[in-house]
Amino acid sequence: MIDFEIPPEIEAARKAAHERAKELFRPIARYYDEHEHENPDELIRTLWENPTIGMGALGGGSAGIGPAAVFLAEESTWGDAGLTLCGPGPGLGGAAVLVSATPEQRERFLKRFSEGEPKWGAMAITEAGCGSDTAAITTTAVRDGDEWVLNGEKIFVTCGKRAAEDSDGFAVVWATVDKSAGRAGIKPFVVEAGTPGMRVAKVEDKLGIRASDTATIVFQDCRIPYDNILGIPEVVDKTKTAGFKRVMATFDVTRPFVAAMALGVGRAALDFVKETFEKEGIEIRYGSPRHKLSAVERDVMDMEANMKAAEMLTLRAAWMMSLMQRNDLQASMAKAKAGLVVTRVTQKAVELLGPLGYSRKNLVEKWMRDCKINDIFEGTGQINMLIVARRILGYTRDDLK
Numbered sequence: 001m002i003d004f005e006i007p008p009e010i011e012a013a014r015k016a017a018h019e020r021a022k023e024l025f026r027p028i029a030r031y032y033d034e035h036e037h038e039n040p041d042e043l044i045r046t047l048w049e050n051p052t053i054g055m056g057a058l059g060g061g062s063a064g065i066g067p068a069a070v071f072l073a074e075e076s077t078w079g080d081a082g083l084t085l086c087g088p089g090p091g092l093g094g095a096a097v098l099v100s101a102t103p104e105q106r107e108r109f110l111k112r113f114s115e116g117e118p119k120w121g122a123m124a125i126t127e128a129g130c131g132s133d134t135a136a137i138t139t140t141a142v143r144d145g146d147e148w149v150l151n152g153e154k155i156f157v158t159c160g161k162r163a164a165e166d167s168d169g170f171a172v173v174w175a176t177v178d179k180s181a182g183r184a185g186i187k188p189f190v191v192e193a194g195t196p197g198m199r200v201a202k203v204e205d206k207l208g209i210r211a212s213d214t215a216t217i218v219f220q221d222c223r224i225p226y227d228n229i230l231g232i233p234e235v236v237d238k239t240k241t242a243g244f245k246r247v248m249a250t251f252d253v254t255r256p257f258v259a260a261m262a263l264g265v266g267r268a269a270l271d272f273v274k275e276t277f278e279k280e281g282i283e284i285r286y287g288s289p290r291h292k293l294s295a296v297e298r299d300v301m302d303m304e305a306n307m308k309a310a311e312m313l314t315l316r317a318a319w320m321m322s323l324m325q326r327n328d329l330q331a332s333m334a335k336a337k338a339g340l341v342v343t344r345v346t347q348k349a350v351e352l353l354g355p356l357g358y359s360r361k362n363l364v365e366k367w368m369r370d371c372k373i374n375d376i377f378e379g380t381g382q383i384n385m386l387i388v389a390r391r392i393l394g395y396t397r398d399d400l401k
Contacts, residue, residue, distance in 0.1 A: 021079025066322030077264030082211030093121030100230035122163035124154035134364035158216030195224030209370035255398035262374035266342035269349035336384035339375030
């Protein structure tokens with residue numbers, strides 16, 4: 001028999017995370033939405049000291065991803081998605097280290113997140129001419145003795161400014177060591193904060209998640225130690241795509257976490273709708289036949305059903321990751337479903353509430369803006385649907401584009 005009850009220890013942690021998100025995030029969410037590039041220093045210090053919410057929920061380089069981390073991430077973004085992302089932690093850069101690094105490198109680059117001052121990790125992969133098609137990376141890494149020299153520009157780097165400039169952070173930069181090798185020539189490199197030749201050129205003004213910095217980082221003759229390449233430097237076989245597969249494996253680790261973030265924002269909107277209806281005496285009659293329900297009741301039930309479906313997919317993908325099972329299909333299914341669902345749920349919330357949803361007096365319109373990123377970053381909804389189709393139908397990239 002399948003048991004859907006949450007284990008007591010996880011439920012206790014979830015409730016505690018919910019209360020902290022309610023106390024720490026909700027009261028300042030609007031302020032940092034309106035003051036996009038202002039650092040929430042006091043909150044960052046609190047998150048560093050209490051890593052069970054914010055990016056700290058991922059633990060050491062995303063090694064902690066699993067059902068428990070999914071629930072903690074959901075509660076955190078129920079409080080606020082942007083403030084969750086601005087919290088210190090290894091982030092996507094840590095996930096890349098986890099997937100691609102040697103044991104010695106994992107120890108060297110991830111140990112810092114358990115010591116000292118707040119630190120950030122980021123992953124720099126997207127370029128102006130390379131979005132969903134990450135195989136088209138043009139940033140280069142050329143060996144020069146005991147160093148690598150990086151040249152190129154990366155855009156839309158989540159937590160890029162903090163990782164590049166603050167407190168012993170780092171960015172994992174994907175670059176090609178051999179353009180003729182195509183995907184096989186793509187390798188990940190750790191560039192530590194303050195490295196000469198790495199500079200933040202721009203910080204984006206965004207639709208949502210405004211508390212989180214999103215940066216453009218330029219690498220100009222940026223020299224890093226030879227052993228800062230993650231994995232083997234050689235292009236073993238130009239007909240294979242080992243380097244590119246490590247990019248995708250990184251996303252397999254973190255896409256369930258992104259899906260959980262979407263669920264938190266969606267649940268925030270849904271909770272507010274139901275609380276508002278309750279105050280106005282509008283009852284949702286769950287035991288009634290569908291044909292006897294009002295349009296509003298059907299809308300709310302559809303929102304809840306889709307949220308639950310996305311949650312089940314997300315928990316499955318995270319559970320498989322915690323067991324170190326291949327989860328590329330499940331991670332993409334969770335990410336695609338959650339991104340689509342939260343977009344529709346928050347839009348429907350604004351619609352159902354009318355002026356209350358559209359007004360900046362409430363956070364509903366903010367949640368509608370915040371949620372859209374979950375359908376875009378770490379693989380757009382369309383790309384994830386393409387991955388799902390290929391895996392289910394058994395097609396290769398060349399067969400189905």
